[in-house]
Amino acid sequence: MPDLATGSYTLENAHITSSAKKIYTGSLSVHNKRICYYHHGGPHINLGDDFIVYPALINSHDHLRGNYLPRVGPSPGSFYLNWLPWDNDLKASDVYAERSNLSIETMYMLGSFKNLFSGVTTVQDHFPHAQNRNILPELPIRAFLGYGLAHESSSYDLKWGDGIELEHKRAVQNDWPFITHLAEGFDEESMNGVQTLMDMGILDDYCVLVHCIALSSVDIDLLAQAKSHVVWCPASNMFMFNVTCKVRQLLKAGVNLSLGTDSTHTGSFNLFEEMHTARAVYRSLYGEDLPAKTLFDMVTLNPAKAFHIEDRLGSLDSGHFADILILKAKTDDVFENIVHASAEDIEFLSMKGKALYGTLRFIDVLGGSLPDGYSIINVGGTPHFIIGDPVTMYRAIRTTVGYNKILDFLPFEPEEQ
Ligand SMILES: [Fe+2]
Structure with missing residues (x-):
């Protein structure tokens, strides 16, 4: 009988990649929503050699x-100077007008499922609190509320939040990250982003700086000294600017680097795709592979550190939240296995022990049958349970926009379910 009261279950004979440094075979249990290596309660699922267990991923x-x-991007053969003309192009586009027919709630659910289908249970929703604080707690995945923010550091930015200095101060007081786009372009103000934060006296280890494509070598040294964090979004950068941050130099300087998708209006379909792009971009820039282990850190431990959540997320250490991703084992190298993964490779995903998605071999985790609030979808020709009802949502979107809209980050065809 499943241990439903506590939501306990045990993965046994499991190949576990807890972090880039801790890999082993054995049993892992979920107990009181956390990872546990001694309880071994609830239904047991024997995994064996066909699967690998990882911490669920973090999209930064x-x-x-x-x-x-x-x-939505620049006209063929050209690229943007900074993010502003892109924002103008987006808001004037047909796709933005079409999107405006969908409710904000639907858009947030789309964003959640995009992330879920790449093994992500924690995402940073870079948007003002006034506009997302009521909706984030209702989502099927975790979009944390504790952060200070700005849109950018330029005089022409979108003025999110209460101003850089106050938002940063609030972040420090609460032990939150302070998150802003920075140096996303090549005009004078964009290129001066790091110095602007320096002049304000706020460049420190609370700063999580997104894009940073225009950093100089001096800027990189300043970030390293300040222990500030950088979020790399290679797909979005290459699409908009045909250039990305100096990733090898940042790594060499010891800057904590995480990977983010940005929205699909400029970025990858999802975080798996972003890892594929990151690898390809790195190879084209430097003629060598970015180690898979380094990329794995960028979607697990590094963002946990940047967002001040490493005491509970980013690895499968005992006592951490049971955010678990199980993938099919397609290669012997556990890191290559995850950086080559796609939605079809996800066998199971949980957040705080709660099963969000999985093949029916994990149905005992849900008590042996499908509870309220879940549905069944076919992905890669295999039935999966999933939290919520993305099939009905997808059909409703098609009805609203009036044609068979294809959203590639949803890996199923609603009419074939
Ligand atoms: Fe962004």
């Missing part, structure tokens, strides 16, 4: 309400 940069397709 997204705008959850902005995940719609197709992308």
